[in-house]
Amino acid sequence: MSTAPSTTTAEAPHEPTPAPSPSRWAPLRPLVLRLHFYAGVLVAPFLLVAAATGFLYAGAFQAERLVYAHELTVPVGDRELPISQQVTAARTAHPEGTVSAVRPSPEDGATTRVMLSGVKGTAADHTLAVFVDPYTGKVRGALEQYGSTGALPLRTWIDELHRDLHLGQTGRLYSELAASWLWVIAGGGLVLWFSRRRALRKVRGTSGRRRTLGLHGTVGVWAAVGFIFLSATGLTWSTYAGANIDQLRTSLGQSTPSVSAAAGGEHAGHGGSTATGDAQHGVGLDKILAAARAKGLGNPVEIVLPADANSAYVVRQVQRSWPEKQDAVAVDPATGKVTDELRFADHPLLAKLTRWGIDLHTGVLFGLVNQLALMLLAGSLILLIVWGYRMWWQRGRGSSFGRPIPRGAWAQMPPLLLVPCMAAIAVLGYFVPLLGIPLAAFIAVDVVLGEIAHRRGSRTYAK
Numbered sequence: 114m115s116t117a118p119s120t121t122t123a124e125a126p127h128e129p130t131p132a133p134s135p136s137r138w139a140p141l142r143p144l145v146l147r148l149h150f151y152a153g154v155l156v157a158p159f160l161l162v163a164a165a166t167g168f169l170y171a172g173a174f175q176a177e178r179l180v181y182a183h184e185l186t187v188p189v190g191d192r193e194l195p196i197s198q199q200v201t202a203a204r205t206a207h208p209e210g211t212v213s214a215v216r217p218s219p220e221d222g223a224t225t226r227v228m229l230s231g232v233k234g235t236a237a238d239h240t241l242a243v244f245v246d247p248y249t250g251k252v253r254g255a256l257e258q259y260g261s262t263g264a265l266p267l268r269t270w271i272d273e274l275h276r277d278l279h280l281g282q283t284g285r286l287y288s289e290l291a292a293s294w295l296w297v298i299a300g301g302g303l304v305l306w307f308s309r310r311r312a313l314r315k316v317r318g319t320s321g322r323r324r325t326l327g328l329h330g331t332v333g334v335w336a337a338v339g340f341i342f343l344s345a346t347g348l349t350w351s352t353y354a355g356a357n358i359d360q361l362r363t364s365l366g367q368s369t370p371s372v373s374a375a376a377g378g379e380h381a382g383h384g385g386s387t388a389t390g391d392a393q394h395g396v397g398l399d400k401i402l403a404a405a406r407a408k409g410l411g412n413p414v415e416i417v418l419p420a421d422a423n424s425a426y427v428v429r430q431v432q433r434s435w436p437e438k439q440d441a442v443a444v445d446p447a448t449g450k451v452t453d454e455l456r457f458a459d460h461p462l463l464a465k466l467t468r469w470g471i472d473l474h475t476g477v478l479f480g481l482v483n484q485l486a487l488m489l490l491a492g493s494l495i496l497l498i499v500w501g502y503r504m505w506w507q508r509g510r511g512s513s514f515g516r517p518i519p520r521g522a523w524a525q526m527p528p529l530l531l532v533p534c535m536a537a538i539a540v541l542g543y544f545v546p547l548l549g550i551p552l553a554a555f556i557a558v559d560v561v562l563g564e565i566a567h568r569r570g571s572r573t574y575a576k
Contacts, residue, residue, distance in 0.1 A: 142308050143525055144534075147518040149301035151555060154505065156294040157498045163291040164498070166275035167343075168491035171476050171484045173268040181265050184256060189222045190248025196225070196416075197398045202250040203227035203243040212418055213240060215398065216263070216431070218247040219413030228258065239269075262433060262477060285352050286547065292347035293354065293548040299333070299340040306330045322507035329500040336493040343490065346474040349467055354545045361544075367463035372441040372455040374417075376425045395446030401426045404444045404451055411438065425452055433477040439468065 178185065196217050204212070210232035218225045225247045228240040235241050235257055242258040242265070245251070259269040277284030309330070316327035348354040362368050395401075401416060405428035417427040429441035439457035444450065457465070472478040476487050505514050526534070542549020 141526065141530060141534075142305065145301045145304045149298060149305060150505075150518045152294055152298050152301070153498075153501050155551075155555075156291065156298065157501060159287050159291040160295060160298075160494060161498050162278070163275065163288055164491045164494040166271065168488050168495075170268070170271045170275045171487035171491065173271045174476060174484055175481070177265055177268045180267055181256065184244040184254040184265075185224060186222050187224055187246045187248065187253065190246075193218065193247040194250050195399045196402055198250055199225045199245045199247055200227050200398060202252060203229075203245050206252040207232075207241065207243050207255055209233065210235075210241060214418065215416045217402065217412070217414065217416070223247075224253055226258070226263065261431065262475070263431075282352070288347070289351040289354065290547045290551070292344050292351060293545050294344075294551075295347075296341045296344035297548065299337040299344070302330070302333045303337050306334050322504055325500050325504050325507060329497055329504060332493055332500075333497055336490055336497070339486075339490045340494065342470075343474060346470040348545065349471060351547075353547060357544045362463050362467070365463065367461040369464040369467070370455060370460060372427055372429070372443050373453040374420070374424045374427050374443050376419070376423055376445050376447070376452065396449040400449040401428065401444045401446070404428075404449050405442050408440075408442050408451055408454060410440055410442060413438070419446055430457075433472045434480050435478055437468070437472070437478075 196215065199217075200212065200215060204227075207229060210229035212227060213230040214228040216226040216228070224244040227243040227245060229235075229243065230240050232241040236259075239257050239259045241255055242263070243255045244253040246253055256265050257269070258265060259272070264272055273279050276288055278287060316324060316331060319327055349358055359368070398416060402414075405414065405416075410428055410430055413431050415429055415431045417429070419426055425443040425445050427441060427443050430438035432438035437457065439460075441455045442451045443453040445452050457468075460468070469478060473483060474487075476484040479486075508514070508516065538549070538552065542552060
């Protein structure tokens with residue numbers, strides 16, 4: 114009986130290599146690619162400005178300490194003067210305007226700030242901060258101040274450049290547009306990168322457009338979470354999306370509470386401020402501060418003077434670095450008794466998250482480490498934009514940008530994916546109008562151009 118010759122392992126025929134199974138992102142990839150490309154091309158200039166100015170703002174905190182060292186710091190003395198004497202010294206040097214708030218020296222060697230409102234030549238939403246040596250009572254200088262973090266002229270200028278390009282309310286549209294699209298571009302980049310075969314993600318050993326793509330994708334993946342965070346937190350205080358977020362938080366009972374500044378009981382209307390600019394009324398600032406200290410409000414604090422004769426003093430902690438100190442009390446100006454208390458621990462969850470998110474976004478929550486991380490993110494975004502435009506150029510023939518990503522991605526999506534995507538876009542477009550309106554305009558223009566191309570017989574589809 115004959116038998117078939119045996120074959121060794123080396124001689125055995127190789128099994129055909131199975132084709133790679135299609136990714137679950139495959140139906141979505143052409144649409145995401147087209148959206149990522151066009152959003153990157155059209156929104157990148159706004160993102161570039163936001164990244165460059167954000168980089169400067171993150172570095173402004175340390176620059177501020179150097180530029181205004183004379184006003185901010187003094188030699189440490191033996192004993193601090195009562196806060197009332199320090200305010201008197203500030204008013205003697207600057208009798209203009211009215212005293213609106215006082216920030217006692219928060220630590221050894223730091224000056225006290227006396228804030229004056231209504232000073233001629235000072236912006237309506239700014240104050241003039243008078244810096245007083247807490248040990249000698251000497252005035253070290255006066256500078257315009259803005260915001261709850263006490264930004265001085267250098268940081269204020271950079272802040273306004275980042276926020277609105279010094280164009281006022283109209284200019285804020287640029288930053289809201291950038292924040293509205295940053296998370297879309299970052300999320301789309303993640304989908305494209307992870308739907309790409311692993312072998313095509315390499316940077317080492319590559320050149321030309323593939324190397325640029327590898328650098329763009331690798332840096333983008335590492336920075337994407339930071340970009341999405343910056344986008345979300347930036348929208349919380351934007352003009353239109355921010356208003357919608359505030360309404361949503363209010364409807365959920367998650368708005369940020371505030372201490373009641375009404376003077377209590379029979380003393381309401383007696384001994385309060387009459388907004389004359391005299392801070393030495395009622396029981397005086399020293400007893401007001403002592404009452405707040407007795408309730409556990411440690412430095413740094415800000416004493417806000419009563420707005421009118423029926424209001425109380427408000428003493429609130431203003432430390433935004435971790436751990437945050439945000440407790441506040443109201444003190445009756447006639448009796449020096451605390452009439453209301455508000456602890457940060459009692460804030461609703463969304464109010465706390467909003468506070469932490471904004472402070473992390475602005476670089477104050479973790480101090481220098483926070484600021485360096487923001488500068489790294491801003492630098493990464495600048496590189497990604499440059500690489501993105503370079504890839505577009507490299508798709509061309511050496512003398513012009515390459516062709517745009519072909520249309521037709523919508524038609525290739527299965528209804529089970531297309532319908533939820535359209536619904537999600539509609540909802541997001543309503544709550545984030547500077548995302549929804551440009552996206553609707555893009556789709557409308559794309560449909561018109563597609564119809565024109567179709568009539569000319571040159572319609573192209575994504576492959």
